[in-house]
Amino acid sequence: MTDTGPSAAEAAVFWVCAILAVTGGLGLILSRRAVHSALWVALTMISLAVLYLANAAPFLGMVQIIVYTGAVMMLFLFVLMVVGVDSSDSLVETLRGQRIVGILLAAGFGILLVLAIGSALTGVPAAGLDAANAEYGGNVEGIARLLFGEYLLAFEVVAGLLITAALGALVLAHRERWQPRRTQRELSEERVRSGEHVGPLPAPGVYARHNAVDTPALLPDGTVAEISVPGPLRARGDLRPVDVAAVAETEALASGAAALGPADHPVADDPGTSPGEPS
Amino acid sequence: MSPENYVVLAAVLFTIGTVGVLVRRNAIVVFMSIELMLNAANLAFVAFARMQGNLEGQVIAFFVMVVAAAEVVVGLAIIVAIYRSRRSASIDEPNLLKY
Numbered sequence: 001m002t003d004t005g006p007s008a009a010e011a012a013v014f015w016v017c018a019i020l021a022v023t024g025g026l027g028l029i030l031s032r033r034a035v036h037s038a039l040w041v042a043l044t045m046i047s048l049a050v051l052y053l054a055n056a057a058p059f060l061g062m063v064q065i066i067v068y069t070g071a072v073m074m075l076f077l078f079v080l081m082v083v084g085v086d087s088s089d090s091l092v093e094t095l096r097g098q099r100i101v102g103i104l105l106a107a108g109f110g111i112l113l114v115l116a117i118g119s120a121l122t123g124v125p126a127a128g129l130d131a132a133n134a135e136y137g138g139n140v141e142g143i144a145r146l147l148f149g150e151y152l153l154a155f156e157v158v159a160g161l162l163i164t165a166a167l168g169a170l171v172l173a174h175r176e177r178w179q180p181r182r183t184q185r186e187l188s189e190e191r192v193r194s195g196e197h198v199g200p201l202p203a204p205g206v207y208a209r210h211n212a213v214d215t216p217a218l219l220p221d222g223t224v225a226e227i228s229v230p231g232p233l234r235a236r237g238d239l240r241p242v243d244v245a246a247v248a249e250t251e252a253l254a255s256g257a258a259a260l261g262p263a264d265h266p267v268a269d270d271p272g273t274s275p276g277e278p279s
Numbered sequence: 280m281s282p283e284n285y286v287v288l289a290a291v292l293f294t295i296g297t298v299g300v301l302v303r304r305n306a307i308v309v310f311m312s313i314e315l316m317l318n319a320a321n322l323a324f325v326a327f328a329r330m331q332g333n334l335e336g337q338v339i340a341f342f343v344m345v346v347a348a349a350e351v352v353v354g355l356a357i358i359v360a361i362y363r364s365r366r367s368a369s370i371d372e373p374n375l376l377k378y
Contacts, residue, residue, distance in 0.1 A: 018288045025295035034307050041311045055325045072351050079355045083368045094371045102301030110294030121283040127332025142334045158345045165349035172356035
């Protein structure tokens, strides 16, 4: 408090990281897509790691970065890839008014918490960790002394908990195969019998202008073939809308080319835009 | 910079996590909100350790991190298992015990 230099620097670190952390938290609850939520949470975790460093806890700061942003958030992203990027929130409210009541209750809880902490902790002097950190030569040494001394039993129990959790995850994620794996012949017979699209799916966007995967192919009658676009893009609604003017222009070019003859096709100078098109 | 500010920030983050748990329907987002609440508790522990002048708060925060990692592993495995059987990650879908 008396020296202005380190205190002012810490205040700057605190306000920057606090704003980043709260922004990340708000991004978590406001993002429509779960992947964006995960990235916002990663921002919050990194800000919290910096705050730990500012709080004379370098060991916890590093553990926070390694465990949370390195392991936990990446695990979340893996599971998001498994569960599917289209798993956005349903807007159906099972309990009527739950959203409003939840926000109100949480806001009241937050106000209560902040006011209680503010009134209870204002003016409490901070003892500071310099003495405790210096006692055994550093923060890591001090934590190690506590962890392998006073808290040794808890440490061992937590090790058991981690192994049990890993085994539990293995058991939960394991799927027993009850019937023999179906052969390719059985699969193809079933597909033909079901009467759905038997052949390979149409390739996306093979008309001129675009051949990106988010461009749907057009059927001969000009309608959009949605099955030509990969499923995840369809689920996310990332279909590129068909540019009607471009289609008309392409048709005009093609008819002009037919008049000129197939040898000097005007679109054919860029073979990448029309792969597999019969000349 | 008094540690009180850190505790207030922890309270704000905890509240945001509470809103996420109460409002969001996607199981994975709810899970991330729980992680945010655990992190807020950790920040409070670290600030309290500095306030009290001993390292036990940091050790407790370390244990919270370990338990949170175990909880994430099991919880995500449960979410994947439910998704396999019900093709949904919404927390409103698994209501088999209701009827």
